[in-house]
Amino acid sequence: MDAYKQLIIDLAKNxxxxxxxxxxxxxxxxxxxxxGDSVTIYIKCDxxxxxxxxxxxxxxxxxxxxxxxxxxxYLKGKTLISALKLKTKDILKFLEMSDxxxxxxxxxxxxxxxxxxxxxHIKKPVV
Amino acid sequence: xxxKDFPIFKKNPGLVYLDSAATSLKPQCVIDAENExxxxxxxxxxxxxxxxxxxxxxxxxxxRCAVQKFINAASEKEIIFTSGTTAAINxxxxxxxxxNLRSGDEIILTILEHHANIVPWQMLKKKTxxxxxxxxxxADGTLDLDGFRxxxxxxxxxxxxxxxxxxxxxxxxxxxIVQLAHAAGAKVLxxxxxxxxxxxxxxxxxxxxxxxxxxxxxxxxxxxxxxxxKEKIMKNTAPIFGGGDMIREVYKTHxxxxxxxxxxxxxxxxIAQAIGLGAAIEYLEKVGIKNIQKHDAELxxxxxxxxxxxxxxxxxxxxxxxxxxxxxxFNIKGIHAHDTATLLDQExxxxxxxxxxxxxxxxxxxxxxxxxxxxxxxxxxxxxxxLVLAIxxxxxxxxI
Numbered sequence: 317m318d319a320y321k322q323l324i325i326d327l328a329k330n331x332x333x334x335x336x337x338x339x340x341x342x343x344x345x346x347x348x349x350x351x352g353d354s355v356t357i358y359i360k361c362d363x364x365x366x367x368x369x370x371x372x373x374x375x376x377x378x379x380x381x382x383x384x385x386x387x388x389x390y391l392k393g394k395t396l397i398s399a400l401k402l403k404t405k406d407i408l409k410f411l412e413m414s415d416x417x418x419x420x421x422x423x424x425x426x427x428x429x430x431x432x433x434x435x436x437h438i439k440k441p442v443v
Numbered sequence: 444x445x446x447k448d449f450p451i452f453k454k455n456p457g458l459v460y461l462d463s464a465a466t467s468l469k470p471q472c473v474i475d476a477e478n479e480x481x482x483x484x485x486x487x488x489x490x491x492x493x494x495x496x497x498x499x500x501x502x503x504x505x506x507r508c509a510v511q512k513f514i515n516a517a518s519e520k521e522i523i524f525t526s527g528t529t530a531a532i533n534x535x536x537x538x539x540x541x542x543n544l545r546s547g548d549e550i551i552l553t554i555l556e557h558h559a560n561i562v563p564w565q566m567l568k569k570k571t572x573x574x575x576x577x578x579x580x581x582a583d584g585t586l587d588l589d590g591f592r593x594x595x596x597x598x599x600x601x602x603x604x605x606x607x608x609x610x611x612x613x614x615x616x617x618x619x620i621v622q623l624a625h626a627a628g629a630k631v632l633x634x635x636x637x638x639x640x641x642x643x644x645x646x647x648x649x650x651x652x653x654x655x656x657x658x659x660x661x662x663x664x665x666x667x668x669x670x671x672x673k674e675k676i677m678k679n680t681a682p683i684f685g686g687g688d689m690i691r692e693v694y695k696t697h698x699x700x701x702x703x704x705x706x707x708x709x710x711x712x713x714i715a716q717a718i719g720l721g722a723a724i725e726y727l728e729k730v731g732i733k734n735i736q737k738h739d740a741e742l743x744x745x746x747x748x749x750x751x752x753x754x755x756x757x758x759x760x761x762x763x764x765x766x767x768x769x770x771x772x773f774n775i776k777g778i779h780a781h782d783t784a785t786l787l788d789q790e791x792x793x794x795x796x797x798x799x800x801x802x803x804x805x806x807x808x809x810x811x812x813x814x815x816x817x818x819x820x821x822x823x824x825x826x827x828x829x830l831v832l833a834i835x836x837x838x839x840x841x842x843i
Contacts, residue, residue, distance in 0.1 A: 325841055328782075351781050351797055352811025377779035378841075420785060 321412065328378035333371040333388040340369075344434025348422050353380040357388075357430045365396040377423050383411050384427035396435050402428060444738055445730060445821050450474070452821075459792040459829045464609050464637060464770045464799075464817035467662050469723075476722030477664055480715045488714055489688060489705075503714050506721030507704070510669055513724045514654065515645040520703040521677075523670040524717055528636040529559040531655035531670035532603070534707065535632055536563035538683045539653075539676060540601070546572035548600040551629075553578040553586060553615075554807045555608040558800040560634045564603060573600070580807065584611040584760040588619065595627040602631045606638035610799045610815065611760030612743070612767040614638070621650050630676070636660055640819060641739050641768045643732050646671050658716065662819075663723035667716035670707075677703055684709040727820075735820045740764050742818050746771055746827045753834055755843055759813060772799075772813035775834060777843045780812035786840060787814075790833035 337358035347354040353376025360369040370388040374381070390410060391399055407428045408414045408421070416424055446452050448470040451460075460468060486496040488503045504519070511519045525531040540563075544550075550564050554577050568575055578591040586604075595602075602624040606617050617638075621631045632653035638644055639656040646654050653676075658667035682689055682700060686709040691699045700706045727735065743764040750756050750773060759772040775783050784796035795815045798805045805811060816830055 329841075352779075377781040379782070417785070417788075420781070423781065 323412070324378055324382040327382035327385045331372075331381050332385040334373060334381075334385070335371045336373060337369055337371050342434045342438055344430055344437060346426055346430030346433065348376070348380070348426055351377065351423065353377055353423055353426050355380065355384050355427050355430050357384075357427065357434050359391070359396075359431070359434065361396060367391050367394050367396065367399070372427060376426070377420075379413065379416070379420055379423040380426050383407075383413065383424045386411050387427045387431065391431070396438075400432055400435055402432070444823060445470075446823070448472070448726075449821050457791050459790075459826045459833075461792060461794045461816040461818055461822065461826060461830060463640070463660075463819035463822070464815065465795055466659050466665070467640060467819050468821060469664070470662055470726050472726050473662055473664065473719050473722045477715045477719035480718045485715075487711055499714060502718045502721070503712065506717045506724075509721045509724045513728070514639070514669075514671060515647050516671055517647060518674055520674050521646075521671055523672060523677075523704045523707045524712055525655075525668045525670050526666055526713065527657045527659070527668035528634060528655045529668075531653075531668055532559055532632065532634065533563045534670055534683070535653050535655075535672070536567045538707070539672075539680045540564075540567045541570060542680060544571045544573045544600055547598060548573045549576060549596060549598045550574070551576050551578055551591070551594050551599055551602045551624075553591070553604050554580055554803055555584075555586070555611065555613065555615075556603070556605055556801070556803070557609055557634065557636070558802070559636075560603050560605060560632075561803065574598075577803070578604075580613075583762070584608070584613050585766065586613070586615050586620075588616065591620065592623055595623060595629065597628065599624070599627050599629040602629050603634070604631070605634040605636070606644070607635075607641065607769055608760070608801075608804075609637050609770060610772050610801050610804055610813065612637075612770040612772075612817075613761055614642070614766050614768055617651070618649050625650070637769045640735075642736055652676055658720040658723065661720075661723055662726060664716040664719035667713050667720050669720075674703060677707065682706050682709070686710045688712075730820060738820055739768055739818065742822055742824065742827065743767060743771070745824050746816065746818070746830075749827055749831050750834075753831065753838075755838060756834065759808060770815050770817040772815045774810070774813055775838060775841075775843065778837060778841050780814045782841075783814045783834075783837055786837040787830070787833045790829070790836060792830050792833045794830075 340358040342359035345356040355374035358371045361367045370391040372384040413424050449468045484495040484498040486499045488500040510522050576594045579587045624631045630652040633651045635656040640661045654671040659665040689709040755776045757774045761767045780796040
């Protein structure tokens with residue numbers, strides 16, 4: 317297994333989209349208590365449910381930060397519904413982390429699970 | 444040292460196993476002893492009147508005597524087999540604790556404690572409304588003994604402490620703590636899970652009231668551990684698990700209890716595992732506890748020296764082989780502990796990363812996780828060298 321491709325290390329050191337979004341429609345936090353990874357997701361979307369901006373704040377292992385970076389970049393321009401439809405294998409595939417050991421998969425999925433929980437908990441329906 | 448006695452190294456050549464604080468590897472003689480019970484004389488204990496049952500009973504109770512001698516208990520009545528350290532501590536909390544603690548009584552723990560020596564007391568607090576206080580550590584990870592002394596009051600009923608910290612490796616001054624606690628009228632429980640593997644533990648020298656340890660951390664099987672408890676205490680404590688073997692007579696209306704230690708061993712015990720534990724103790728005594736202690740101390744000194752020289756490695760704990768054994772916790776600056784552990788695994792170096800079941804300690808240290816390297820009698824200086832190389836490679840991978 318070579319999870320630590322250069323991309324992951326570079327993203328861990330210089331994450332994409334690591335910022336707040338003012339007046340975001342969705343703000344939601346998640347954490348892996350066993351390892352101390354935590355993330356807050358910000359999603360700005362239009363009335364049709366299309367994601368116009370997506371960002372995160374948080375701290376944790378390289379895999380959790382890299383996957384939050386890649387996911388927030390991927391979700392820009394996608395719909396909330398398509399974000400909800402993402403499955404574990406899809407996420408690991410587009411993160412290029414399909415060969416992670418089971419112990420580290422939680423780290424890779426933290427951002428996506430937080431996004432999906434955030435969308436489910438949205439107060440005003442946007443679709 | 445002694446790697447050839449451990450078959451796992453043949454099956455995993457090149458493995459550098461540095462997680463002995465989580466569990467120890469098993470020598471062939473322990474595996475054989477457990478298998479021999481099943482293949483040669485695997486009957487139930489205590490009640491059979493035929494040859495192999497008598498042999499099983501003799502071997503099972505023989506292990507109990509081996510444990511008694513190993514920790515220098517006064518009598519085999521003071522050795523209760525449990526499924527491990529956690530079960531042993533829970534047993535004390537749920538029997539002696541519930542039957543003796545009243546609202547407002549105090550329990551003193553330390554901020555170093557493993558969850559197994561925190562959560563059962565929190566559960567007891569809910570049932571009895573007792574008070575829990577935490578003794579703090581100094582900046583170097585040693586116990587603040589003066590601070591501990593100040594926590595003792597007339598209402599302190601129990602002091603529950605780890606003998607050796609599973610995160611920082613700190614060796615606590617257990618005998619001194621017992622003296623102080625007894626002077627205040629409190630009983631003492633020692634979590635010896637990390638001390639029994641590495642140090643000569645003598646319960647009569649320590650004069651503790653309860654002591655708990657696990658078989659699987661001293662080269663014995665999983666699923667077996669020991670509660671040492673003073674006879675005069677457990678004689679007056681009611682059992683909490685009822686069933687066969689812990690009774691003398693059962694009527695429709697009531698039952699009478701068996702003597703110690705069986706009063707606290709309901710049902711068919713972990714026979715094979717107890718026999719395996721006896722074989723583990725025999726193995727350790729053959730190697731020599733003093734030799735193991737000397738070997739561990741040398742490795743600790745070597746490892747602390749090597750790791751402290753790597754730029755960017757932060758070491759936690761006393762960093763003094765005289766008061767530290769079993770474990771070294773560290774982090775590489777700029778790399779999360781889990782990333783470090785995964786990178787080390789890629790070099791076939793097995794360490795643990797996380798909070799090590801000591802979340803209050805992590806919070807006290809202001810961190811979320813550490814990498815922990817822990818060694819035992821089968822670990823070598825070459826293992827430490829491989830750890831160092833793996834750390835340097837991890838730094839290179841992360842361009843630190």
